Amino acid sequence: MYVYPKKYEVVVVGGGHAGTEAALATARMGLTTLLLTMNLDTIAQMSCNPAIGGLAKGHLAREIDALGGEMAKNTDMTGLQFRMLNLKKGPSVRAPRAQCDKKAYQFRLKWVCEQENNLDVKQGQASAILHKDGQVHGVETTFGIQYHSATVILTTGTFLRGLIHIGLNRQQGGRTGEESASGLSASLKSAGIELGRLKTGTPQRLNRKSIDFSKTSPQAGDEPVPFFSFWADDLFHVEHPHKSGTSNIRTAYPPGSILDRLPGQLPCYVTYTTEKTAQIIRANLDKSPLFSGVIQGIGPRYCPSIEDKIMRFPDKPRQQLFLEPEGIATEEIYVNGFSTSLPYEIQVEMVRSIVGCENAEIMRPAYAIEYDFAFPTQLLPSLETKACRNLYLAGQINGTSGYEEAGAQGLMAGIxxxxxxxxxxxxxxxxxxxxxxxxxxxxxxxxxxxPYRMFTSRAEYRLLLRQDNADMRLCDIGFDVGLLPPRNYRQFQNKRTRISEEIQRLTSSRVNGQILADILKRPEVTYRNLPSNNPCLTEDEINQVETEIKYAGYIQRQEVEIRKFKSLEQKPIPESFDYDKVLGLRTEARLKLTKIRPVTIGQASRISGVTPADLGLLMVWMKRLG
Ligand SMILES: Cc1cc2nc3c(=O)[nH]c(=O)nc-3n(C[C@H](O)[C@H](O)[C@H](O)COP(=O)(O)OP(=O)(O)OC[C@H]3O[C@@H](n4cnc5c(N)ncnc54)[C@H](O)[C@@H]3O)c2cc1C
Known part of the structure; x- marks a missing residue:
């Protein structure tokens, strides 16, 4: 055993999407940080589709950006195709989505981590957390190296006792081609953390040269490019050789945008399964580890395998699939919507039944993976574990699925x-x-x-939580905690001022006797065709002015609801409150409240099985017990 001489303030275990956000956040907030990960070459690897965003996930990526995180910037620099989804629908469900270059995404984020002051990046597999008297003080690796630290953030993704399934064959691994992490689960259990088992899956990667794209429909990116980051201009100005008008080869790679090396955005392609696909799947269901019961972990209902979809919707003649490029320096094509754990030989037949893929060659087979996760009710809202002080968990280890969900938790655990x-x-x-x-x-x-995935339907106040106003909601916090750089914060403040001044002008000025804001409220009127507008506003600012005015009624109604709800929501419950002293509390409520230990009445109200009557009783007793 060897104790590394430098004592860190934070050790982050795992360099995935949660781990990189966590490590960058703590380092940028001035703490000596170690990012310890199993393989330096897979930092920020996109295990599944190299795409960021989409509904609700795009909102998360924009929020990470507003707080000073890295995901949106990395997407902008390495995206191959960018779209704003649901442009024809209401503003609450519009969301950015980008297809990224898998290697560039990973490579740039590794580079960003390496450049960061206060951040050491090291290879090693944590096999245990070091803890004493309910408090963590470091980690130990499989090679017997101990790193001591004040806090530890675990972000181990799908790697804890990972088990990969292709048909009835299985092997240990955290992703295909990578070993699983075996020791840490036992160590977590010894610290009092309860673990469960989940599963997820990924489709095949096909060789581009073997696909007949003429039978499919191309889907182009949007122009102008809807970048993810609120600071995209700044990013490009600083780092982008073409947009800044200078040709600085030294900074062109890795930070230069991948779009520099392309004549334009790359298309994705829409195609379909056929009746033959369904026949092959039905005939081979007994070979699926999911259907035969070999897989014990629970999978995501919302991201079903192709066998799930075919069995659940037997009358649907075909399923839509997307063929998506994985990068500019690879022929690999991701088959979005075709995840399966059927045997390889069946996968070959299935793939060749897809329109345009009649002669397709599989480069990587689809597979399913089972892994350990920690039941997230064992966490405080800060993401610190209740069982072990100074130990934080973030990402897939908390039962979520998705890069954005992981990144968001990593950032908050880091903060x-x-x-x-x-x-x-x-x-x-x-x-x-x-x-x-x-x-x-x-x-x-x-x-x-x-596996928990974010949806817009999970949010009560969707109209307030739009992707376009994530900066209005969160930049103050990002700056106050010391994460959002002052330069970006000043840009934000200027933007906020321009928007509020313009809303003020529109609501107080008249043209031909009519208030401008009232004219803008008409469905057929846009900001640009108002009789008087400000040509200096950016597209982003115009969007916000339009939304705030057109939806003012709905927005105000949601704000009233929030105010009502807040008085209760924020009422704190003392940390040591003894639920056994609340006479008349139902046993189910008592057990759940004692287990979860909510920090506010609002949190208590959302625990399933805790009724309004229980809450009423609880508040009476909180007052009585002081
Ligand atoms: C097969 C598969 C299919 C998926 N399908 C989807 C999907 O369809 N949709 C979707 O949204 N998401 C999907 N995901 C999930 C997505 O990849 C994850 O949600 C996301 O990557 C989680 O980020 P994370 O940072 O929590 O973990 P990961 O990205 O898994 O990163 C974990 C990191 O921790 C490191 N690590 C693990 N244990 C240790 C240890 N003991 N010591 C040191 N380092 C360690 C690993 O090397 C890795 O770098 C899939 C993942 C897999 C593997």
């Missing part, structure tokens, strides 16, 4: 670990403030028994 070191109160985002707040509140209050 809160840093605040613990500085002896400051944790930052807990609320449900009316952000999707990140909804995500973490759902996890720590309701828990999850299947």
């Amino acid at each position: 809160n670990a840093a605040r613990r070191v500085h002896a400051k109160e944790p930052v807990v985002l609320t449900r009316d403030q952000s999707y990140i707040g909804v995500l973490i509140d759902d996890l720590v209050t309701k828990g999850t028994t299947e």
Whole structure:
């Protein structure tokens, strides 16, 4: 055993999407940080589709950006195709989505981590957490190296006792081609953390040269490119050689945008399964580890395998699939919508039954993976474990699925670990403030028994939590905690001023006797065709002015609801409150409240099985017991 001589303030275990956000956050907040990960070459690897965003996930990525995180910037620099989904629908369900270059995404984020002051990046597999008297003080690796630290953030993704299934064959692994992490699960259990088992899956990667794209329909990216980051201009100005008008080869790679190396955005392709696909699947269901019961872990209902879809919708003649490029320096094509765990030989037949893929060659087979996760109700809203002080968990280890869900938790765990070191109160985002707040509140209050993915329907105040106003909601917090750089914060403040001045002008000025804001409220009127508008506003600012005015009635109604709800929501429950002293409390409520230990009445109200009557009783007794 060897104790590394440098004592860190934070050790982050795992360099995936949660781990990189966590490590960058703590380092940027001034803490000495170690990012310890099993393989340096897979930092920020996209295990599944190299795509960021989409409904609700795009909202999360924008919120990460507003707080000072890295995901949106990395997407902008490495995206191959960008779209704004649901442009024809209401503003609450519009969401950015980008197809990224898998290797570039991973490579740039590794580079960003390496450049960061205060951040050491090291290869090693944590096999145990070091803890004493209910408090963590470091980690130990499989090679017997101990790294001591004030706080530890675990972000181990799908790697804890990972078991990969292709048909009835199985082998250990955290992703195909990578070993699983075996020791850490036992160590977590010894620290009092209860683990469960979940599963997820990924489709095949096909060789581009073997696909007949003429039988499919191309889907182009949007122009102008709807970048993810609020600071995209700044990013390109600083780092982008073409847009800044200079040709600085030294900074062109890795930070230069991948679009520099392309004549334009790359298309994705829409195709379909056929009746033959369904026949092959039905005939071979007994060979699926999911249907034969070999897989014990629970999979995501919303991201079903192709065999699930065919069995659940037997009358649907075909299923839509997307053929998506994985990068500019590879021929690999991701078959979006075709995840399966059927045997390889059946996969070959299935793939060749897809329109345009009659001669397709599989480069990587589809597979399913089972892994250990920690029941997230064991966490405080700061993402610190209740069982072990100064130990934080973030990402897939908490039962979620998705890069954005992982990144959001990583960022918050990082912020809160840093605040613990500085002896400051944790930052807990609320449900009316952000999707990140909804995500973490759902996890720590309701828990999850299947991989949790964010949906817009999970948020009560969708009209307030739009992707376009994530900066308005969160930049103040990002700056206050010391994460959002002052330069970006100043840009944001200027934007906020321009928007509010313009709303003020529109609501107080008249043209031909009519208030401008009232004219803009008419469905056929846009900001640009108002009789008087400000040509200096950016597209983003115009969007916000339009939404705030056109939807003012709905927005105000949601704000009233929030105010009513807040008085109760934020009422704190003392940490040591003894639920056994609440006479008349139903046993189910008593057990759940004691287990979850909600920090506010609002959180208590969302625990399944806790009724309004229980809450009434609880509040009476909180007053009585002082
Ligand atoms: C097969 C598969 C299919 C998926 N399908 C989807 C999908 O369809 N949709 C979707 O949204 N998401 C999907 N995901 C999930 C998505 O990849 C994850 O949600 C996301 O990557 C989670 O991020 P994370 O940071 O929590 O973990 P990961 O990205 O898994 O990163 C974990 C990191 O921790 C490191 N690590 C693990 N244990 C240790 C240890 N003991 N010591 C040191 N380092 C360690 C690993 O090397 C890795 O770098 C899929 C994942 C897999 C594997």
